[in-house]
Amino acid sequence: MAKDKKLVEAITSMEEDFAQWYTDVVKKAELTDYTSVKGCMVIKPAGYAIWENIQHELDRRFKETGVENVYLPMLIPESLLQKEKDHVEGFAPEVAWVTHGGLEPLQERMCVRPTSETLFCDFYANDIHSYRDLPKVYNQWCSVMRWEKTTRPFLRSREFLWQEGHTAHATAEEAEERTIQMLNVYADFCEEFLAIPVIKGRKTDKEKFAGAEATYTIESLMHDGKALQSGTSHNFGDGFAKAFGIQYADKDNTLKYVHQTSWGMTTRMIGAIIMVHGDNSGLVLPPRVAPTQVMVIPIQMQKDGVLDKANEVKTALAAAGLRVKLDDSEKSPGWKFSEQEMRGIPVRIELGPKDIEAGQAVIVRRDTREKLVTPLSELPQKTAEVLETMQKDMLERARAHRDAHTYTARTLDEFKDIAENKPGFIKAMWCGCQECEDALKEEAGVTSRCIPFVQEQISDTCIYCGKPATKMVYWGKAY
């Protein structure tokens, strides 16, 4: 029992210190480890398996919309990075530079890709000639590097894994359509697969991507009331096309510039899963993304027939398409419960001699700890139902939490009071000036998260300057 406690006690409670709680969960659930490479992480099997499920599901959804995967080089020659002015200004200060290849200095230094717009443009400039070559709807899964000063596992690290989609279209309309389409893919993915509700909207000019005409975003709210930018989709217009000379001969035989988009989602979503769903016993994984959905834990395992029956249960659940494991290690049941909870496995099935005698087992939900005594014959079907219910409940609980932490401000005093005392989103009107945005950052410590697609006319004037305002903005402190 002392041992059982040790595992749980090792976690700081989230109410006491949320940041430390996060670090503890990442460590105790064995998602990542530190390395000798400063600012980078090792993603361990339990963490990487979550990423594989994210990849698999996102990739499937991408391909349904006609996306094709490709792979481009990881290095970008400096001259290529510099071709689009805003883009280089945004990224040059935070890239890692390769200056030597083998024993020789390079003629031109190259950076490790922080993102691959410039490489895709270079590629498209060679590959696109005619309207028949359009659209290009390409994506790549890779790692990128940004030389961050302070880092946290999944949320901010010098290297991270992601996908980056890069498309080229004949018309501005088609590019805008694709930009929004991919934002919707991300939003549906977050809600349906990760059980994370999101706000869809547009970034202000200040917050948009370096080189983009428009950046769209999905914003989610963590348990501590901070926002997390969870996926972005950019419309570049023909800005990059002009900088890189990407033209196509249209049906009327005139040369036209293409219109481009890019969109990305990263391993930081694993951080979002932890911070939206976790509790003081550790990780809570939504069933759809959980690498292991069910852990069968035998009670009094040494007794005749218990392990056999536990194996039977495991086989039956696997046959029903569930991802199931059996913990037949020599640890105590209590210790196994703690481990299963720490790792966020959505459901455990407890099975002891008395249960077997009664022809039943106990299904225990990770999120509510609700226990459901179930006849063995109905176990596969009931477990599947519990997982489905849990997936839905987790989304609804996260939505309720977000709504309860979304505030409306009508005066600057009210705004500042909320920003200081009530962690969460603040809805307030904005005139559209960057000066007001800067001032709110300075005076209230919040940034604009997005101009949501679903607007409300809270008042007629800007929360900061009092001038006429027609845009309602979500504000908040962000990761």
Add this chain to the structure above:
Amino acid sequence: MAKDKKLVEAITSMEEDFAQWYTDVVKKAELTDYTSVKGCMVIKPAGYAIWENIQHELDRRFKETGVENVYLPMLIPESLLQKEKDHVEGFAPEVAWVTHGGLEPLQERMCVRPTSETLFCDFYANDIHSYRDLPKVYNQWCSVMRWEKTTRPFLRSREFLWQEGHTAHATAEEAEERTIQMLNVYADFCEEFLAIPVIKGRKTDKEKFAGAEATYTIESLMHDGKALQSGTSHNFGDGFAKAFGIQYADKDNTLKYVHQTSWGMTTRMIGAIIMVHGDNSGLVLPPRVAPTQVMVIPIQMQKDGVLDKANEVKTALAAAGLRVKLDDSEKSPGWKFSEQEMRGIPVRIELGPKDIEAGQAVIVRRDTREKLVTPLSELPQKTAEVLETMQKDMLERARAHRDAHTYTARTLDEFKDIAENKPGFIKAMWCGCQECEDALKEEAGVTSRCIPFVQEQISDTCIYCGKPATKMVYWGKAY
């Protein structure tokens, strides 16, 4: 018709210039493209889809043996790379060095990983404490960089994609077992999935991996008679463990060094597929690895009912689990045939008004061009059969080609004559001295490919020095 010819004429014939034929196929089948990043390639959708199938199947086979995936950083601090003497000597001359992060010079430069033994060792030194932590059977899918001087798509490029498995075990026996197990996974994968027959064996000390105690390899023979090292599996013994201090407390409470292995397979296998199976009409993909297995090509598409029926056929084949596409573009059927052949799609189905009237379609095999007139009702089943037969035939044809190009040398003159005039493998006895190996390279231009597991006692003396010899070696020119 002129247009149809153009596509095919663009390929140099393989008999005329095999290297140029290879380059032409890679280009015309749209597998890769050149980039502004010297020595690196763009892998285009048709090429990347092959890699995805390779990944998916290999990963499945790995996981069946208990492998778990992880992700480690892409950069290696110089001090870490230098910890194992042989290893750094082997790799330091060919790595890319990162010297600046953002605007600041780094305190210690880091290389882009050429392979990750040192990072895994650093990780294992922290992560392994007790016999309970063993074995570790980890793998990662990533890209690596080696600063090659001359490059060719898939075969040799500065950056390539691969998987690298890295394991740690309690005993030497267990490490050796895993090394051989993974070599067998590679061999079975090549033969069963890629239809490429391989020779399993051990590398000589001269040819083994920098830092390994033993390197095992699978060697395959390309159509031009050159060998390709297709996958390697290394047993490190406890050499790395001692350099990095990776110890565990055993059951008897004494500290022991772990025994390690690593094993890898790369995108160069796409080059192998091209060079083993391709012909003068382009690529020929084995059905199991082909992203598209069947192309339905309607004849006289504008005629009433043809396109409808072609769509029906496509739907029926897809329902039978085949990967099928319909080419309903405005090109001529002849052009479509050429394209389907160039891209190596294993089977096409021709379907015109007369076929429809007769209730039939024509299945055409890519490899033999054999035509099979088939009732529409039997089409899904017959197509599946043709694909299965083709997969088997391709392996047998490649095996027959390899066997026909495997020669036995009993005298040095005979050896040199074969090396000069008969492209292929040469089997010959070897005394075990590196001097003889060096001399054969110098005088006959061949390297030892492997000491095969299946030995033959061809003679009692070394082909070069005439001293007693017990090892039969495969020699050849290699990519």
